[in-house]
Amino acid sequence: MSGIYIHIPFCKQACHYCDFHFSTQLGKKEAMVQAIAKELVLRKSEIDDEVETIYFGGGTPSVLSDVEIEFLIQSVYDNYKVIDHPEITLEANPDDLTKNRIIQLSKCPINRLSIGIQSFFEEDLRLMNRAHNAGEAEECIQEATQYFDNITIDLIYGIPDMGNDRWKANIQKALDFGLPHISSYALTVEPRTALKKFIEKGVLPDVDDEQAQEQFHILVSMLEAHGFVNYEISNFGKPDYFSKNNTAYWLGKTYLGVGPSAHSFHGTHRSWNIRNNPTYIKKIEEGELPMEIETLSTTDRYNEYVMTGLRTIWGVDLARIESEFGKNYLKYLNQQSSKFVEQGFLVVDDGKLLTTKKGKFLADGIASDLFFVF
Ligand code: SF4
Numbered sequence: 001m002s003g004i005y006i007h008i009p010f011c012k013q014a015c016h017y018c019d020f021h022f023s024t025q026l027g028k029k030e031a032m033v034q035a036i037a038k039e040l041v042l043r044k045s046e047i048d049d050e051v052e053t054i055y056f057g058g059g060t061p062s063v064l065s066d067v068e069i070e071f072l073i074q075s076v077y078d079n080y081k082v083i084d085h086p087e088i089t090l091e092a093n094p095d096d097l098t099k100n101r102i103i104q105l106s107k108c109p110i111n112r113l114s115i116g117i118q119s120f121f122e123e124d125l126r127l128m129n130r131a132h133n134a135g136e137a138e139e140c141i142q143e144a145t146q147y148f149d150n151i152t153i154d155l156i157y158g159i160p161d162m163g164n165d166r167w168k169a170n171i172q173k174a175l176d177f178g179l180p181h182i183s184s185y186a187l188t189v190e191p192r193t194a195l196k197k198f199i200e201k202g203v204l205p206d207v208d209d210e211q212a213q214e215q216f217h218i219l220v221s222m223l224e225a226h227g228f229v230n231y232e233i234s235n236f237g238k239p240d241y242f243s244k245n246n247t248a249y250w251l252g253k254t255y256l257g258v259g260p261s262a263h264s265f266h267g268t269h270r271s272w273n274i275r276n277n278p279t280y281i282k283k284i285e286e287g288e289l290p291m292e293i294e295t296l297s298t299t300d301r302y303n304e305y306v307m308t309g310l311r312t313i314w315g316v317d318l319a320r321i322e323s324e325f326g327k328n329y330l331k332y333l334n335q336q337s338s339k340f341v342e343q344g345f346l347v348v349d350d351g352k353l354l355t356t357k358k359g360k361f362l363a364d365g366i367a368s369d370l371f372f373v374f
Contacts, residue, residue, distance in 0.1 A: 001083070003053040003248045004076055006036060007259030008061040009277055012095070016129040016198065019190035021261035021275040022059040028277055032259075033068045035284040037075040039258040042289060044079040046266065047256055051080045053087045053245040060116075062092035066104045073109050087150075087244040089114050094132035097140035106147035112243075113144055114183075117153040120173045121166055124159050127204070128187075129194070141177050150241060152181035157219060158212030159187050160205045167215045171222045180241035184219055185234050186212040216361045233311045233363055250308045260290075269295045299372045302329050307367040315352035329372060336370045 010029060011022040054076055056069070064072075069090065076082060089112040090105065097115065105113070119125055122134045132140075144151055153174060157167055174182055187207055189196050198204040220230055228236040232250060235243065249255060249265070257264045260280040263272045274280050274290040283290035296304070302325045309316035322330040337353055340346040345359030345366055355363045 001052040001248065001253060002047045002049055003055065003245050003253065003255040004040075004047075004051055004080070005055045005057060005245075005255055005257040005262055005264075006061070006072060007257060007262040007273075008032075008056060008058040008064060009260045010063050011058065011060045012063065012093075012131045013129065014194070016127070016194040017187055017190065019193055020059065023277050025277075026063060028281060029063070029068075031281050032277060033064065033072065035281045036259050037072060038284050039289070040072075040075045040079050042284070042287070043256060043258065046264070047080055047254065049081070049254075051076065051082045051086060053089070053248060054082075055088075055245040056090045056110075058091055060093050060096070061090050062096035062101075066108055069105075069110065070108055085111075087112055089243070089245055091116065093130075094136040094140040097136075097144060099143045102140070102143050102147050111148075112150040112152070113148050115140060115144065115151065115153045117141070117174075118156045119159065119162070120170050121162075124156075124162055124166075127159060127161070128156070138173070141179070145177060145179075150181070151179050152183055152237075152243065153179060155182060155184045155219075156187050157184060157215035158207050158209075160207060162215075164211075164215060164218060168218060168222070171219060175222070175226055180238040181243065182223065182228065182236045183234055184216075184236070186216065213361050220357070220360070229313065230360070231313045233360060250312050251314070252305065252308070264291075268301075269293055298325055298329075301325070303371045306333070306370050307364070309353070310346075310355050310363045310367045310370075313354070315349075315354035318348070318351050318353060332372055333370055340366055340369075 009022050009032070010026050011024055013024060054073060073088065088110050090110045091114045093116045117137045118128060118130055120134055120137050125133060141151070141153065155170055155174060189199060189207055195204070199206050223236045224230065227238055229239065230236050231242050232246065235246060237243070252267070254266050255264060257273070260273055260277055261275040263270060271291045271293040280290050302321070306316055318330060321333055333353070337346055340359065341348065344356055345362060347354055347356050355366065359366060
């Protein structure tokens with residue numbers, strides 16, 4: 001089974017913390033939709049099994065009209081074998097989700113909405129320069145729950161000046177809507193973002209790692225107490241509502257990413273498209289794929305598996321390490337992980353190396369210590 005990721009590289013305004021690829025010039029939207037549809041045709045030989053998920057990410061896919069969304073979904077169906085009842089997710093921003101729009105979207109084949117709430121509080125939304133306000137954040141969820149059963153929202157923690165009380169209130173508001181899935185990320189300061197500049201100039205305080213770690217633990221305990229499973233560090237789902245798209249990615253299944261900056265993964269190699277809208281459109285119109293390809297070495301694949309495995313409840317399967325990568329890799333992993341096991345950050349359970357509650361927030365750092373480097 002495979003997944004298709006469609007990157008829509010447009011946003012109404014730039015959030016201060018964002019380093020994804022997007023443009024606020026929406027003039028090329030129509031040409032972009034045509035180019036993405038053409039890329040789906042050009043790359044159809046890359047997937048020979050069935051497609052089980054289609055994911056519109058961005059950018060802000062909800063800037064597309066319903067006609068454009070349906071056109072792209074149809075382009076997938078026209079060129080790939082798609083299972084019955086695939087998971088089809090649309091990332092949407094609250095300011096696009098009016099009642100009418102939600103009703104229209106519910107008539108499209110979209111069956112999962114991922115709403116970029118980030119915070120229910122005006123102070124946080126202004127600090128991050130989100131396009132929506134606190135009222136829109138609540139209203140759109142209220143409306144969306146009338147028409148969609150499978151909804152996820154994003155929340156950000158570790159925001160400067162957002163104390164634990166406001167963070168708890170954010171989580172509580174999300175819980176009050178009875179949603180089946182929540183994704184939550186620490187605010188990170190990426191190079192070349194407005195947030196980075198504001199912190200350097202002293203306009204905003206820097207993010208505080210200790211506060212972020214504390215808020216992560218608050219998140220885990222509040223959501224677990226309400227029946228959510230923290231199946232990946234940043235993802236919490238009720239049983240039967242884990243994201244099929246993301247799970248496939250973490251389990252190393254094939255996915256094809258189309259649109260500028262989209263990444264693809266095919267087990268032994270990965271590729272990524274150019275991060276430039278006009279060049280992407282021009283190349284695709286000329287029948288050329290504007291991408292770079294990297295063949296993954298055994299070490300690359302081992303490192304990637306350790307990294308993703310430690311972030312999930314499925315952990316790193318030690319028998320798989322031996323069968324797929326060899327005895328030396330298993331020996332190395334056991335040696336490198338022993339100190340983390342002794343310190344209570346990792347545990348071996350039923351042949352799987354897993355992060356404990358204590359180690360979860362630190363999983364990426366721990367994984368990098370287990371990487372094979374020569
Ligand atoms: S809406 Fe999303 S993709 Fe667009 S600027 Fe904000 S965070 Fe980035």
